[in-house]
Amino acid sequence: MLDDTDRRILRQYQAAPGVASAELAERAGVTPSTLARRLAAMRAEGVLKGVRGVIHWPALGYELEVSLRVTLDKTAPRAFDEFIVSARGVPEVIEIQTFLGTVDVRLAVVARDLGHYQTLYREKLLTLPHIADIEALMHVALVKHDETVPL
Structure with a gap:
């Protein structure tokens, strides 16, 4: 170690x-x-996974970030897999997390503005398969973001 x-x-x-x-x-x-x-x-050993560039989305014109909490229809046998494959195909989805509990998936989505988000939501996000419920949380401020760990 x-x-x-x-x-x-x-x-x-x-x-x-x-x-x-x-x-x-x-x-x-x-x-x-x-x-x-x-x-x-x-x-x-996998302790260091890589080096990456971190992009400040607003500098590229993406002013909104929205977290979508998604509950899937779990009666479909491949609901998770099919949803995730489809969500990966949406360029504005920058992060996908899965959970155990009432929320199955969280998507982090960026949009240029509210109009772009509304179009994105209606035309791409709501058409993702197996959605039983969806809750949108608009980001207001990033209070803390720290990827370091105490060593």
Whole structure:
């Protein structure tokens, strides 16, 4: 499992994922070769899943984000699978989560404005298969978004 050095590397990596390897090694108190070896091992073990670009949707003209809580008609044998395949085909659906409980699926949806969302909702989202109930929650403010974990 992870030792103190791995945790120190990960803390620094989370804090500044875009810094050069030499600076990251210095911040973590290890040599560049140790850093490279440890990061490679953590990637191989699945601890590090990858590096990604995070897009600020409003900068691209998507001003609205809506969470849809969906309850599916579970009398259909493949309701989950068919719903998820169809939802993946909607470009404005940026996240799909499944749950156990009264809500089966949550979709995160982006839209340019309210008119775009209304069209999207009527023409694409309500036509997804096996929907028994749907609740829309309009995002007002992002109070906290942190993908770091305490190490």
